[in-house]
Amino acid sequence: MSxxxxxxxxxxxAPPAEDERLTVDxxxxxxxxxxxxxxxxxxxxDLREISILALVDQYLAYINDARAxxxxxxxxxxVMAAWLAYLKSGLLLPKDPEIEPSPEELALxxxxxxxxxxxxxxxxxxLMARDRLGRDVFMRGAPEGLRVVRKALWDANLFELIQxxxxxxxxxxPPLHIVHQRNVLTLEEAIDRVSRxxxxxxxxxxxxxxxxxxxxxxxxxxxxxxxxxATLELARQGKIALKQDDAFAPLYVRAA
Amino acid sequence: xxxxxxxxxxxxxxxxxxxxxxxxAAAEPLSVQDVAAYxxxxxxIKGALKLLQELYATRGIELVERGGKWHFQTAGDLAxxxxxxxxxxxxxxxxxxxxxxxxxYHEPVSRAEIEAIRGVQISKGTLxxxxxxxxxxxxxxxxxPGRPLTFATTPAxxxxxxxxxxxxxxxxDDLRAAGLLDPVDLAFESMDFEARAEIDxxxxxxDLENDEDEA
Amino acid sequence: xxxxxxxxxxxxxxxxxxxxxxxxAAAEPLSVQDVAAYxxxxxxIKGALKLLQELYATRGIELVERGGKWHFQTAGDLAxxxxxxxxxxxxxxxxxxxxxxxxxYHEPVSRAEIEAIRGVQISKGTLxxxxxxxxxxxxxxxxxPGRPLTFATTPAxxxxxxxxxxxxxxxxDDLRAAGLLDPVDLAFESMDFEARAEIDxxxxxxDLENDEDEA
Numbered sequence: 249m250s251x252x253x254x255x256x257x258x259x260x261x262a263p264p265a266e267d268e269r270l271t272v273d274x275x276x277x278x279x280x281x282x283x284x285x286x287x288x289x290x291x292x293x294d295l296r297e298i299s300i301l302a303l304v305d306q307y308l309a310y311i312n313d314a315r316a317x318x319x320x321x322x323x324x325x326x327v328m329a330a331w332l333a334y335l336k337s338g339l340l341l342p343k344d345p346e347i348e349p350s351p352e353e354l355a356l357x358x359x360x361x362x363x364x365x366x367x368x369x370x371x372x373x374x375l376m377a378r379d380r381l382g383r384d385v386f387m388r389g390a391p392e393g394l395r396v397v398r399k400a401l402w403d404a405n406l407f408e409l410i411q412x413x414x415x416x417x418x419x420x421x422p423p424l425h426i427v428h429q430r431n432v433l434t435l436e437e438a439i440d441r442v443s444r445x446x447x448x449x450x451x452x453x454x455x456x457x458x459x460x461x462x463x464x465x466x467x468x469x470x471x472x473x474x475x476x477x478a479t480l481e482l483a484r485q486g487k488i489a490l491k492q493d494d495a496f497a498p499l500y501v502r503a504a
Numbered sequence: 505x506x507x508x509x510x511x512x513x514x515x516x517x518x519x520x521x522x523x524x525x526x527x528x529a530a531a532e533p534l535s536v537q538d539v540a541a542y543x544x545x546x547x548x549i550k551g552a553l554k555l556l557q558e559l560y561a562t563r564g565i566e567l568v569e570r571g572g573k574w575h576f577q578t579a580g581d582l583a584x585x586x587x588x589x590x591x592x593x594x595x596x597x598x599x600x601x602x603x604x605x606x607x608x609y610h611e612p613v614s615r616a617e618i619e620a621i622r623g624v625q626i627s628k629g630t631l632x633x634x635x636x637x638x639x640x641x642x643x644x645x646x647x648x649p650g651r652p653l654t655f656a657t658t659p660a661x662x663x664x665x666x667x668x669x670x671x672x673x674x675x676x677d678d679l680r681a682a683g684l685l686d687p688v689d690l691a692f693e694s695m696d697f698e699a700r701a702e703i704d705x706x707x708x709x710x711d712l713e714n715d716e717d718e719a
Numbered sequence: 720x721x722x723x724x725x726x727x728x729x730x731x732x733x734x735x736x737x738x739x740x741x742x743x744a745a746a747e748p749l750s751v752q753d754v755a756a757y758x759x760x761x762x763x764i765k766g767a768l769k770l771l772q773e774l775y776a777t778r779g780i781e782l783v784e785r786g787g788k789w790h791f792q793t794a795g796d797l798a799x800x801x802x803x804x805x806x807x808x809x810x811x812x813x814x815x816x817x818x819x820x821x822x823x824y825h826e827p828v829s830r831a832e833i834e835a836i837r838g839v840q841i842s843k844g845t846l847x848x849x850x851x852x853x854x855x856x857x858x859x860x861x862x863x864p865g866r867p868l869t870f871a872t873t874p875a876x877x878x879x880x881x882x883x884x885x886x887x888x889x890x891x892d893d894l895r896a897a898g899l900l901d902p903v904d905l906a907f908e909s910m911d912f913e914a915r916a917e918i919d920x921x922x923x924x925x926d927l928e929n930d931e932d933e934a
Contacts (some may be wrong), residue, residue, distance in 0.1 A: 278814060281838025356910070360903045364836055365817075367899040372820035374889040376811070381879045384798035386529035387790055392578055392744040394757060395587040400594040402637035404601050406665040410674055412598070413605035414684025416622055417676065521779030522800055525793035528780050529801055542800050562732070564739035582740040588757050 280328035283307065285362050285369070295363045300355040301339060304332045431467045433460065438474035439481055442501070446488050452500035455479060519543070520559070523552040533573035596637075599630050604639060608661070608673060612643040612654035631655065639664065734758070735774075738767040748788035748878060784883045786874035795881070814845050819854060823876065823888055824900055827858040827869035835902070846870065854879065 277283040287306045288298050311329045314321050335358070338351030349357075379385050433441075445458045459471045479501055482488045491500040522543040527534060536549050543549065553574060557567045564579050578586060596604070603626055606618050619625050634640035643656035662669065674682070737758040742749060751764050758764065768789060772782045781794050793801055811819070818841060821833050834840055849855035858871035872885070882888060891900075898906045 278837070279839035353907070357903055357907060360906050361836075361838065364899055364903065364906075365838065367894055367897075368817055368820045368824065368836060371824055371889060371894070372813075372816040375820055375823070375880055376816055378880050378882075378889075379795035379798055381792060381881065384802055385792045385795050385881065386525075386801055387792050388576075388743065389529045389531040390575070391746045392586065393746050394741065394744055397587055397589045399589045399591050400633075400636070401591050402596055402600075402633065402639075403593050404596040404604070404664075406667070408596075408601055409605050409608065409665060410679065411684060412601040413609055414679045414682075416602050416606060417679065418684070420621055420623055517777070521777075521794065522797060524779035525797045525801060526779075528791070529793050544800075562736075564736035565743050576743070578740040578744045579736065582737060585737055585741060585757050585759075586744050590756070 280307075280325050281361065281365060283310065283325070284328075284358075285365050288362050289366070295359065295366055298359060298362070300359060301336060304336045307332055308336075431464055431470070433467065433471040433474045435474050435477055435481075438471070438478035442475055442478040443482055443487060446482070446501055446503055448503045450502055452491055452502050455499045455501055458501065519547045519549070520552040520555045522547065523549055524556055527567070527574055527576055530575070533570060533575035535573050539574070596633070597630070599624075599626060600633050603630050604634050604657075604661075607634070607640055607655050608657050608670060611656035611670070612646070613656075614646055614652035614654050616652060618655075734762045734764070735767040735770045737762065738764055739771055742771075742782070742789055742791055745790070748785060748790035748874070750788050754789070783881070785881070786877040786884060788874060788878070790878070811848070812845070814839075814842065815848050818845050819849055819872075819876075822849070822855055822870050823872050823885065824891060824894065826871035826885075827861070828871075829861060829867035829869050831867060832902070833870075852879075 277286065284303060284307055287310070288295060288303050290306075291298055291302065308329055311321065311325060335351055335354055338347065339355060343350070381387065441460070442458050446453075455475060456472075458475055459468065462468055462471065476499070479488060479490055479499070483490050483504075487504055489502055489504045491502075492498070523539055526539050526542045530538075536553070539549050540547070553567065553569075560567050560576075564582055565576055566579050567574060567576055602622055603618055606621050607613055610617065610621065613621075615626065615631070631640065635642075639658055639661035640655050641658050643654045645651040646654050657670065661667075667673065738754055741754050741757045745753075751768070754764050755762070768782065768784075775782050775791075779794050779797055780791050782789060782791055814837075817837055818833055821836050822828055825832065825836075830841060830846070846855065852875075854873055854876035855870050856873050858869045860866040861869050876882075877884065885891070894900050898909060901909070
């Protein structure tokens, strides 16, 4: 892998070339690791042989330059700078077995991270450089297309068949509406009855006298209501006269 | 970037490869001039087209000229494999199974009679589905005014439903005994059923299924 | 209907013609099963594909396999006459390219794992762009705390970048052998192990790590 590192400019959107370092445009890097990788690659050695100390120095110099130019530096670059300064001092000072993890381990981990990012950066560049479908190579421009004709295998069983017939027959039988005969005296019957009984009666007679005999209270109510309406109708026709002394007082009837 | 991969081919072959790829990738038939716009003027395009035509003569693809424009197409004798049939199990719609039941119990029966018994119109698709399934066949015209076409079931119908003959269909009395003819309950139940069926998108509308069929 | 038109061809040629026509007519890459649905189950499709691949090896069109699906495409060395630059207008950002590479070489991989490799958070649009291109898909959740969603590449990714399978990813074997597809922690531990092994006089065996990878 390391022997065939692709040049940075093979990226579709190349990061700034190395000699643009003087511009110190930290913002064009995708984070501190990205910047570190660029600096590491500028050492022109296999990343496995990289001098972490030299890399740390370059990074810190870079950030210092940016600060000198009063450029906005994102916090994560400064955090990385602080961490690298700490790492550098750890690497330079005599070994202290009390410190865990050791600066050497931290440096090795940083190197491993850079190797992994570098590997993926190269892999991405190699992917993009391939003959790509729709750009370099093409599928047929006007395929006739394949057709799928769906043929249904209809499914139904005997029970569904006879059940369906049952439903049809049930639906087709004319529904029988049976309304219970209610015991009532219709208006027609009441008019007929009242006019017959009143006849040529000249005495004022209370309306209850004209009601048919019944034990059914429902029927008695109905008969009273119908007979009352009948007297109103007969009075309107001028055949009978009505008299009531007061509201809710007995209603008297006689021939007109 | 990989131009050097085919160094041994003679210029004719190279020209034919370029013309071949251009016609293959084109979205529409191309004239010789059109092709030249891609492969360059200094290539013998007509020679390349002739070569390709011979090359593909026995293949499943052929190079054809139509009105001065060239394109590849699949060989005519293979057209039949480019469409395939896929069989899928489909449930009969409620309308279809009721219609089938009516035909089975009353055959031969005209469409108007089926509608009279169902109390609902049947769409054309319903009978089509049943005929496509191979369960129903036209059974001649009735010699009444309008000479309506009648329908009857087929031997395939009997075979599918496991019946030796139509006499094996349960009679009305059997249906009643099985509770399949209870008027009030069933009326409600079936209304309920239809409502649910509608919600399920399995509508009492065979045309719907036909549309799916076409797709 | 016209099967009798090609009576002289041997069955292999016939099979290859049918497979050829099917793939040629198809608007999309087809698997062997897809092809079988058209040409029939009794045809040696794999044999026909091999034959066709040889037949087209020197042509301007080639038959390729991408993620188990087959299609014809123009030969790569003819890109210069066919290249369509307008497709290139929407260049991928560096973040998108790196993210795509990480997904392809590590799949299935979670967002956090991608971020760990890149050392930065993935901005919102990056994964969207890759999914919109049809190259990346969600690939289920990892059964670890937080059940992170993972991502993987699609068959369209393989087709676009001309890869028969993920094994064809450039340099993937070398990367794996070098442990560069292992997380830093794992690599660190194995280096530690190697250091100890070295002391024991028993040097590294990269295959050991490969096995872990596959698991």
